[in-house]
Amino acid sequence: MQLRFVGCGDAFGSGGRFNTCFHVSGENVNFLIDCGASSLPALKRQRIARDDIDLILITHFHGDHFAGLPFLLLDAPFTRRTRPLVIAGPEEIETRLMQATEVMFEHSSKTKQRFDLSVVALKPGEPPAFGAVNVTPFPVVHGNSGGPFLAYRIEAEGRVIAYSADTEWTETLIAAARDADLFIAEAYYYDRIVKNHLSLKTLEAHLPEIRPKRLILTHMSDDMLGRLDTLDYTAARDGMVVEL
Secondary structure, rough: OOEEEEEEOOOOOOOOOOOEEEEEEOOEEEEOOOOOHHHHHHHHHHHOOOOHOEEEEOOOOOHHHOOOOHHHHHHHHHOOOOOOOOOOOEEEHHHHHHHHHHHOOOOHOOOOOOOOOEEEOOOOOOOOOOOOOEEEEEEEOOOOOOOEEEEEEEEEEEEEHHHHHHHHOOOOOHHHHOOOOOOEEOOOOOOOOOOOOOOOOHHHHHHHHOOOOOEEEOOOOOHHHOOHHOOOOOOOOOOOOEEE
16 A cells, blocks of 8 residues: 655645645555645646545645545546545535535536545544545644544554644644554644644654654645755655555
């Protein structure tokens, strides 16, 4: 199984990076974690077959994590997709997806797809299974708009991937990521404390409790990108592949 950072940037494209989108593929799984506004061109640039994707997990409804979905769905008829697709995310995802689709492409939300599309609302503490993918959602803290906000602990093919999503420090990250084979964590700033976002120094203070087997930093501002050569941790980059 492998995870590819299709995009690992923030909302503002700091460093010229694509918005958040991770692609996980293996013998029995093929799914995305988040689908930011720039995800369709990023997927095409990296030659990832969109029609093979079975599941898309959305952490929250900010455009850099969610707004690629209308483009992805509009693209599907042109590739003659027939494979079923599940889109799962926080409560209200069905309404938010319809609203976003209408804003981007008026009346397109009423277009009947040639494939089965299921939209599933996830609640913290209620871990669903999507085929060979087991997902446990955890609530995180990222402001008052664009939520609810979820971090994920994902089990597939004998491995555990945890993703903090966008959040300030919250104790739920310990349970979400403890002993994970891979913990992908936001590190928006180096040591600056900003409401609703996580700094590397804050994260670092809690790593002894989390004990991830591997940590990769993502969603970095210019403040962090300017320090990449000095970091003691792996930083994501667009196109980077991690074997699990």
